[in-house]
Structure formats: C-alpha cells, structure tokens
Amino acid sequence: MAEMKDLFQTADWKAEKHVPVIDFQEGSYVPGDTLSVNVSVGKSIPHPNTTAHHIRWIEVYFLPDGAKFPFQLARAEFTAHGESVEGADMSTTYTAPSMSVSFKTSKSGTIFASAYCNIHGLWQSSQTLKIA
Ligand SMILES: [Fe+2]
Numbered sequence: 001m002a003e004m005k006d007l008f009q010t011a012d013w014k015a016e017k018h019v020p021v022i023d024f025q026e027g028s029y030v031p032g033d034t035l036s037v038n039v040s041v042g043k044s045i046p047h048p049n050t051t052a053h054h055i056r057w058i059e060v061y062f063l064p065d066g067a068k069f070p071f072q073l074a075r076a077e078f079t080a081h082g083e084s085v086e087g088a089d090m091s092t093t094y095t096a097p098s099m100s101v102s103f104k105t106s107k108s109g110t111i112f113a114s115a116y117c118n119i120h121g122l123w124q125s126s127q128t129l130k131i132a
Contacts, residue, residue, distance in 0.1 A: 017045040020113035022127040040098035051088035055097035064107035074101035
C-alpha cells in the first residue's frame with residue numbers, strides 16, 4: 001500500500017526548483033520575540049508560473065523539540081496563474097509562490113515546509129530553529 005509520506009520529494013533547493021526554501025534570521029532568535037519566516041519556491045532556479053504549470057500552495061509547520069505532533073503555522077494558496085476569459089496565460093496576473101508567516105515559540109525545533117506543483121507533485125524541506 002502506498003503511503004502519503006512517500007509522495008513527498010526533496011532535494012537541494014539550489015539545484016531543484018521545486019524545493020521550498022525556508023528563510024529566517026538564524027542565530028538571533030530569543031523566546032518571546034516574533035520570528036518572521038519566509039518560504040518560497042524557485043529561489044535559485046525560478047519555477048514556471050503559467051496556467052498549465054505552477055505552484056498551487058505552500059504549507060509551513062513547526063515541530064518543537066520533544067513534541068510528537070507539529071503545529072501548522074500557515075497555508076498559502078496561489079490562485080492567479082495567468083488564466084482569464086481570453087484564455088490561458090492571457091491575464092498578465094500571476095501569484096508568486098512566496099509567503100511569510102510570523103510566530104513565537106519558547107522551544108527550539110524544526111520548521112517544515114511543503115509545496116505542491118500541479119505537474120510535479122509534492123515537495124518538502126526543513127530547517128532547524130535553535131534558541132540561543
Ligand atoms: Fe513544476
């Protein structure tokens with residue numbers, strides 16, 4: 001039986017355009033502060049953003065060290081991909097696959113991101129958040 005977890009692909013984001021890239025100010029987070037996290041797809045190699053081929057959504061989770069279950073921080077849906085009444089790729093309006101979320105935590109942990117390409121499926125990445 002196939003398992004959903006087996007559908008998530010990953011790679012080095014510098015060489016694979018589908019991998020969500022998690023950016024935040026590392027090494028300076030203090031508990032109680034608000035941490036701003038940006039997640040984007042195509043940071044190194046731009047992903048196509050057309051009616052036929054685009055990133056549909058990004059989700060972000062945080063798993064505190066020692067926790068069993070993650071907390072969902074955000075989900076961004078990208079809903080403009082050039083489509084219009086004139087046809088595919090005619091609107092000139094395209095949502096960029098990039099989103100930001102801010103959150104607080106008192107524990108170190110792992111930030112996870114997942115993204116979905118309508119042609120190439122599910123992708124994931126993670127970054128460790130260390131509290132000084
Ligand atoms: Fe793709």
